[in-house]
Amino acid sequence: MRTLVVEDQLDLAEEIKSYLDKESFHCDLAQTYASASEQLAINKYDFILIDLGLPDGDGMDLLQEAKKTQDTALFIIITARGEVQDKVTGLLSGADDYLSKPFSLLELKARMQAILRRKSGWTESTFSFGGFTLDPQSRIVKFKEQVIDLTKKEFDLLHFLLLHRKKVINRYQLAEHIWGEYFEDDHQSNFIDVHVKNVRKKLGAFAPTDWLETVRGVGYRIQL
Amino acid sequence: MRLSTKMILFNLLAKGVILIGFYLAGPYLVRKYAIDYTDDRLREKKSQVLAIVEEAGIENFFQDDSVSGYGSYNLLKEEYISLEKILDPVPIDSIFDEERIIEDDIVSYRVLAYTFDDNGSMYLMEIGRSLATIQQIEKVISTFILVAFFIFIGTSVLLDTTFHSLLLRPFHKIIYKKIPEIREPSNYTYEPLHTKTTDFKILDEAINQLMMRIQQVFNREREFIAHASHELRTPISVLQSKIENMMAETQLHEQDVQRLMDMLQTIQRFKHLVNSLLLISKIGNAQYIRNEDVDLRQIVQELSEEWAPVAKEKGLDFLTHTASSVIIRESNYSMVLMMIQNAIINAIRYTPANGSVNLSVYREKESTVVEVNDSGKGIPPDLIQQVKSGMVFLKDANNEKSGFGLQIMHKIATYLDVGLSIVSSDQGTKIQFTFKTT
Numbered sequence: 001m002r003t004l005v006v007e008d009q010l011d012l013a014e015e016i017k018s019y020l021d022k023e024s025f026h027c028d029l030a031q032t033y034a035s036a037s038e039q040l041a042i043n044k045y046d047f048i049l050i051d052l053g054l055p056d057g058d059g060m061d062l063l064q065e066a067k068k069t070q071d072t073a074l075f076i077i078i079t080a081r082g083e084v085q086d087k088v089t090g091l092l093s094g095a096d097d098y099l100s101k102p103f104s105l106l107e108l109k110a111r112m113q114a115i116l117r118r119k120s121g122w123t124e125s126t127f128s129f130g131g132f133t134l135d136p137q138s139r140i141v142k143f144k145e146q147v148i149d150l151t152k153k154e155f156d157l158l159h160f161l162l163l164h165r166k167k168v169i170n171r172y173q174l175a176e177h178i179w180g181e182y183f184e185d186d187h188q189s190n191f192i193d194v195h196v197k198n199v200r201k202k203l204g205a206f207a208p209t210d211w212l213e214t215v216r217g218v219g220y221r222i223q224l
Numbered sequence: 225m226r227l228s229t230k231m232i233l234f235n236l237l238a239k240g241v242i243l244i245g246f247y248l249a250g251p252y253l254v255r256k257y258a259i260d261y262t263d264d265r266l267r268e269k270k271s272q273v274l275a276i277v278e279e280a281g282i283e284n285f286f287q288d289d290s291v292s293g294y295g296s297y298n299l300l301k302e303e304y305i306s307l308e309k310i311l312d313p314v315p316i317d318s319i320f321d322e323e324r325i326i327e328d329d330i331v332s333y334r335v336l337a338y339t340f341d342d343n344g345s346m347y348l349m350e351i352g353r354s355l356a357t358i359q360q361i362e363k364v365i366s367t368f369i370l371v372a373f374f375i376f377i378g379t380s381v382l383l384d385t386t387f388h389s390l391l392l393r394p395f396h397k398i399i400y401k402k403i404p405e406i407r408e409p410s411n412y413t414y415e416p417l418h419t420k421t422t423d424f425k426i427l428d429e430a431i432n433q434l435m436m437r438i439q440q441v442f443n444r445e446r447e448f449i450a451h452a453s454h455e456l457r458t459p460i461s462v463l464q465s466k467i468e469n470m471m472a473e474t475q476l477h478e479q480d481v482q483r484l485m486d487m488l489q490t491i492q493r494f495k496h497l498v499n500s501l502l503l504i505s506k507i508g509n510a511q512y513i514r515n516e517d518v519d520l521r522q523i524v525q526e527l528s529e530e531w532a533p534v535a536k537e538k539g540l541d542f543l544t545h546t547a548s549s550v551i552i553r554e555s556n557y558s559m560v561l562m563m564i565q566n567a568i569i570n571a572i573r574y575t576p577a578n579g580s581v582n583l584s585v586y587r588e589k590e591s592t593v594v595e596v597n598d599s600g601k602g603i604p605p606d607l608i609q610q611v612k613s614g615m616v617f618l619k620d621a622n623n624e625k626s627g628f629g630l631q632i633m634h635k636i637a638t639y640l641d642v643g644l645s646i647v648s649s650d651q652g653t654k655i656q657f658t659f660k661t662t
Contacts, residue, residue, distance in 0.1 A: 009458055015465035019472070053454055080457035083449075084511040102461035102495050105468050151529045167472060170485060172492045194537045218471075218485050 001025045003047040006036040006062065007078065008055050016049070019105040025112075033057030040066050045073045047112060050095075052079040052086065060093060067094045074115050078103070104173045106164055113163065127162045129224050131207045134162060143206035153178055154199050157192075161212070161222045170219035196220055227395070228388050235384045239377045246373060250366065258362045259334070262353055263319050266336035269351045273305060274340065282307075282342045301326050302357050304333070308348045315339055316348065324352060334358060394419035398428060406435065442509055449505050456498045463491050500628035507559075507635040514640065518557050520550040520594060520659065523564060524585050531568050539577035545584035550592045552659050555640055563636040566629040567596040567655045575600035575652075591643070592661045597654040603630070608646050 003025045007013035010031060017027040025047065030036035033056045040048075048066055052059035063075060077090040080101040087098045096115045099108060117136070127134040132148075134141045139155055141148045150158065160177050161169055171192045178195075200209045211224045277285070285294040285307050297304035304326065316339045323332050333352035340347055394417050405412045412435050417428040470476070471484050506512065528544040535542035552560070564583075571581045579599040586593055611630045633655075637644035643658030 009462060011462040012458065012465055015462065015469055018469055019465070022472075080454040080461070084506060084513075101457040102464045102491075105465055152526070153530050168481075170471070170488060172488060173468075190537065191534055194534045197537070198533050215481075217482050 001046040002043065003027045003049065004030060004036065004039060004043070004045045005049045006030045006033075006054070006059065007049070007051045008032065008053065009051075016105065016108070020109070023109055031055075033059075033062055036062055037065060040069055045070055047076070048073050049076050049078050049108075052077060052081055052090070060089060063090070063093050063095060074112075074119055076108075076111060076115070078108075104176055106160075106167075106169065106173050107177055110160060110163055110177065127159075129162065129165075129222065130203075130209065130211045132203060134159060141203075143203070146206065148202055148206065150199065150202060154195055154202070157195050158199055161220060165222040165224060168215045168218055168221045174219065192219075228392050231388050231392075232381070232385055236381060239380065243373065243377065246369075250369065251362075254362050254365050254369070258358050258365065261361070262334050262358050263336070266319060266334065266351050266353060269305070270336055270338055270349065273307075273349060273351065277307075277342070282345075282347065297326060301329065301331055302354045304350075304352045306348075306350045306352075308350075310339065310346050310348045313339075313341075313346045321355060332356070391421070394421060394424040394428075398424070398431065402428075402431060406438075412439065445505065445509060449502060449509075453498065453502055457495075460491060460495050460498065464488070464495070467491065500632065503632060504628065504635050507632075507639045510639065512556050512559055512639070514554050514556055516555055516557050518552040518555040518560050520552060520560075520585055520592060521546045521548070523557070523561050524583060524594065527561070527565055527568055528583060531565075531572060535572050535581050538572060538575075540572065540575055541580040543580065543582045543584075545582070545586070547585050547587055547592070550585065550587070550659075550661060552592075552661065559636045559640060560642075563633050563640075563642070564594055564596065564657065566633040567657075570603075570629055571596055571598035571600060571653065571655075574598070574603075579652075587661070588658070590661065592659045594657040594659070595654065597652060599652040602650050602653050603646065603648040605648070608648060611646070 001024070003020060005013050005016050005020075005027055007016065007029070008031050010029075013029045013031065017029055020027050028039055028043065028045075030039050033054045036050075036054075048070060050059045050063055050066070054062070059077065059079065063077070066073065066075070075095045075097075077087075077095045077098045078101060079086065079090075079098070087100075090098050096119055097111050099111060127136075132141060132143050134155075136159060141150055141155065141158065156178050157174060160174065174192050178192075196212070196214075200212060203209050203212075211222055213221045213223050215221055286309065293306060293308035295304065295306040304324070316337050319334065319336045321332065322335050323330050324335075325331075332355040334355060335350055335352045338349045340349065397417060402413075402417075414432050414436070416432070417424060419425060419428075467484050467488050471481060471488075476484075524544065524546050528542070532542040532544070568581070568583065575581055575598045581596070581598045584595050586595070607630070611634045634644060636642075637657060641660070643656070645654075645656040645658070647654045647656075
């Protein structure tokens with residue numbers, strides 16, 4: 001997937017590129033409105049990530065311009081602006097999603113995949129793991145043909161871990177994905193641990209769940 | 225109570241007082257009027273009789289020497305005139321009520337008695353008018369006045385109501401259309417009020433000017449927030465992305481991973497601080513929509529499903545009681561959920577093992593209450609006071625980390641027009657959210 005990251009903060013742009021490249025998104029960078037406009041005129045992109053606060057123009061105008069030439073591209077606004085109105089304007093202007101800074105890179109990938117699923121008809125394949133299956137479309141987890149009753153949060157947690165299998169997902173990334181950016185989770189609280197424990201318990205009634213590892217002091221990882 | 229209702233009630237009360245006054249004093253006044261009128265008539269007749277006596281001579285009334293008096297009354301005995309020769313020369317000129325026997329009938333009369341001298345002889349003249357006739361006059365006058373009075377009151381109430389309604393129409397526009405818009409200054413309409421009443425014009429202009437100033441302050445605050453958030457959030461984003469990419473490296477030692485986690489924790493705290501400040505500010509600036517129908521039962525069920533396992537893990541009883549579906553109009557689902565969730569998180573966090581946390585929804589008169597109570601150590605009174613006074617950075621002497629949970633809860637409740645009650649002691653805390661459901 002060819003992706004254009006329009007971000008004036010080089011540090012951040014490079015980190016996003018570094019992460020997405022490893023996730024098989026081929027990334028180009030643009031730090032200004034002008035350079036982004038130039039790249040949009042030359043290349044065809046599948047994904048365009050636009051920061052609203054560019055030094056030589058407004059990201060919202062760039063979005064309008066890009067919508068004209070990149071008719072099949074998917075757009076995500078990544079911005080530090082906190083105003084609700086910006087979000088509404090962005091989405092009304094044709095953005096597919098809006099991600100407020102600071103965000104987790106894992107969250108960015110999850111959002112990109114969700115948009116692909118929603119907009120491009122790309123059906124994310126059912127996840128198979130340890131004899132279980134998880135269908136993101138119908139939000140059902142099964143062991144063979146038996147449906148396992150997970151709560152909304154338990155499902156989201158398992159799905160997020162599966163999206164990033166073989167990677168350690170720390171508790172902050174999990175909390176942010178499940179409860180959003182305003183959730184107050186201090187390091188001492190065990191809210192995430194309880195939900196993971198319940199997932200283990202519910203799935204463990206059907207088959208071993210040793211593939212869901214606890215990485216001490218950090219978080220969790222699905223090692224399959 | 226509305227001003228127009230108060231004015232109508234005041235008018236009715238004033239007229240009621242007049243009516244009661246009339247009811248109490250009326251009969252006396254009417255009777256006095258009727259008596260005075262009768263007395264005047266009796267005096268007129270006295271003059272007429274005296275003139276006749278003088279003209280015709282008294283002897284004409286005493287033709288027969290054996291008759292010592294003269295008497296005349298009409299067929300219905302409503303009036304009588306009598307002349308009587310008296311021996312005792314006592315001068316009398318008075319009017320009084322007295323009974324008389326006429327043809328074996330006892331009749332009450334208003335009697336004018338008068339003594340006069342004619343050729344050395346004293347005569348007593350009496351002119352009487354039956355009291356029944358006077359009472360009849362009284363009754364007619366009373367009925368007329370009473371009917372006229374009720375017609376007057378009815379008409380005046382009707383006119384007052386119509387007049388008040390017309391007079392107060394601009395005022396109602398201010399109260400019911402303009403004032404509610406104050407909550408969201410960005411949506412306030414500055415259209416001037418169409419009225420010829422100077423007082424309302426002054427009030428409208430004053431509110432418009434006030435709102436203009438508030439709008440300017442809000443705009444400055446919003447610009448500051450947007451700028452500050454950009455300045456703060458972007459560096460945090462850079463740091464977070466760098467650490468996440470570093471942690472994804474597989475060759476890191478456990479010790480390094482732990483160090484990175486510690487850094488991430490610090491960043492997370494900073495991020496939470498910025499997010500919470502922005503959230504509080506955005507709620508204060510009325511940036512969130514309030515056009516959703518929110519089902520309280522659905523929210524309570526969702527929260528219960530999410531937090532009951534956490535409470536159970538801590539060794540707490542978590543009980544939920546929900547009523548039937550309760551829909552809150554013109555609200556915001558995420559905000560309501562966050563508000564109640566913050567109360568639940570605090571309850572779970574500060575209640576020791578073997579304690580209890582209860583979440584319930586119940587109806588109360590014209591509202592629905594969502595209640596979160598716990599058997600925890602309670603919230604210090606000064607902290608509750610700080611929350612109510614709108615302080616952003618709460619100072620809790622007993623707890624190093626106060627967080628923004630309570631403050632966000634209070635701000636959302638104020639913004640969504642939800643009643644918030646926090647009652648706390650060392651036996652536990654009860655937080656009630658009262659939603660208007662009518």
